[in-house]
Amino acid sequence: MNPETEQNIMTHEEKFTLNTLQTFTGYDFEAYRHRGEAFRQRQSGAVLNALQLPDSWRTDCEMRGEWGGAHPVHLRLTRADVAGLVVELVSPSSDSPLWCAVLTDAHTRSRVPLSVSYHFEPATLRTTLEKIAEYTRAGFTGDGELVAALRMGGHAA
Structure with a gap:
């Protein structure tokens, strides 16, 4: 755990804020995840709450390593009107200090970094x-x- 942010590790009663999500390091996220499934669910819920997604997006979060377990927060966002399209959002972890969002298109088998x-x-x-x-x-x-349109519009790398 990062000693500078050790005081940021929250108790079960404390609330996640956007500021908390933005100041946690990968090690802080990992420490919180290792406290158990309920804590991991709180992290994922806080990220979804901060995103404020419209109802047209369906959400799912990794709870028990079913998608590899590499990140404390791993969300999959899908749209009901487009089969095979998934946006994956992962938090920092002990292996990476970065938040990453990637669009996967099952039809073309392409993965495009969004952020x-x-x-x-x-x-x-x-x-x-x-x-x-x-x-x-x-x-x-x-x-x-979709990938071409996102790239042309400057919304994908």
């Missing part, structure tokens, strides 16, 4: 997710069309 940052930036990610929703509603759902 990589040292800080959790829910407003920026929410804007990208809104753009994905806009593009898919406009019909950019064929092989590679």
Whole structure:
């Protein structure tokens, strides 16, 4: 655990805030995760709450390592109107200090980085997710069309 942020490790009664999510290091997230499934669920719930996603996005979070267990917070965001499209968001961990969001398109088997940052930036990610929703509603759902539109619009790396 990082001694500078040791006081940030929360008790079960304390609430996660956006500031908490933004100041936790990968080691802080790991320490909190190792306190048990309920604590890991609180972390994931806090991230989802900060994202304030519209109802058009479905959410799922890793609880027991079912997606590899490499990150304390690992979310999968999907849209009901577009099969095979997944946005994965992972928190910092002991192996990486970065928040990463990646779009996976099962039809093209492509993975496109949407954001990589040292800080959790829910407003920026929410804007990208809104753009994905806009593009898919406009019909950019064929092989590679969404990825091309996101890149041309500056919403993907």
